[in-house]
Amino acid sequence: MTKLEELKKHLKRGNVYRRTDLTKWSKSVDRHLHALLEDGTLQKLSQGLYSYPKETTFGKTPPEEESLVRSFLKDDRFLLTSPNAYNSLGVGTTQLYNKRTVYNHKRHGEFTLGNRKFFFRIKPHFPKKLTEEFLLVDLVNNLGTLAEDQNEVLKNIFSKIQVMDAKKLERSTLEYGSVKAKKLLLPLLAHRENTQYAF
Structure with missing residues (x-):
C-alpha cells in the first residue's frame, strides 16, 4: 500500500479537513494534497480547507454547513x-x-467557503x-x-x-x-x- 492510499484510508466522506489535519497521516502533505485534488478525492473549499464529498446518485454532495464552519x-x-x-x-x-450569519468568538468578516458566502460576526454571547x-x-x-x-x-x-x-x-x-x-x-x-x- 502506498503512502497516499494509507492517507486515503483515514479520510471519511462528508468531512471537511484543514491542511494541518492531514499532517497526522502524511509527511508529504502538499504532494499528497495535490494528488488528492487531481484525482478528485478532495475538493478545495478555500485556502487550506478541503472536503471529501459524499457520493450520491446525483453526484457529489457539498459538505454540511455546520461541518464547514466548524473546520474553518x-x-x-x-x-x-x-x-x-x-x-x-x-x-x-x-x-x-x-445570507448565512455565523456568530462566533474568533473570526469577523465575509468569507466564501465552497462557493457559499458566510458572514462571520464576533459576538461575546449567543x-x-x-x-x-x-x-x-x-x-x-x-x-x-x-x-x-x-x-x-x-x-x-x-x-x-x-x-x-x-x-x-x-x-x-x-x-x-x-x-x-x-x-x-x-x-x-x-x-x-x-x-x-x-x-
Whole structure:
C-alpha cells in the first residue's frame, strides 16, 4: 500500500479537513494534497480547507454547513443562522435572503467557503442553538438591515411579546440584546408584567 492510499484510508466522506489535519497521516502533505485534488478525492473549499464529498446518485454532495464552519473556525462554539429564520416568528418578515450569519468568538468578516458566502460576526454571547426568544431579540438587533417595513414589523413584535414567555424573553434581551433592543423590549416586558399583576 502506498503512502497516499494509507492517507486515503483515514479520510471519511462528508468531512471537511484543514491542511494541518492531514499532517497526522502524511509527511508529504502538499504532494499528497495535490494528488488528492487531481484525482478528485478532495475538493478545495478555500485556502487550506478541503472536503471529501459524499457520493450520491446525483453526484457529489457539498459538505454540511455546520461541518464547514466548524473546520474553518477550528472551534465548536458558534451559532449558524440566517435572516430567513425570522420568518418562523410570524411577525411579518417574509423576504428570503441568500445570507448565512455565523456568530462566533474568533473570526469577523465575509468569507466564501465552497462557493457559499458566510458572514462571520464576533459576538461575546449567543446561545448554543436558536430559540424563539433569541430570534426575536436578534431580529430587533438587525431590524435596520432588513428589507421589510420596519414599523409594520415592530407592531407585530409588540403583539408577539404578549404571547411569549416573558421571563425567557427578558433573559434573552439582557444577554443578547443591543442597547437599542434593550431600550425597546425591556419597557414593553415591564409594562406587560405590570398589566398582568393589575388583574
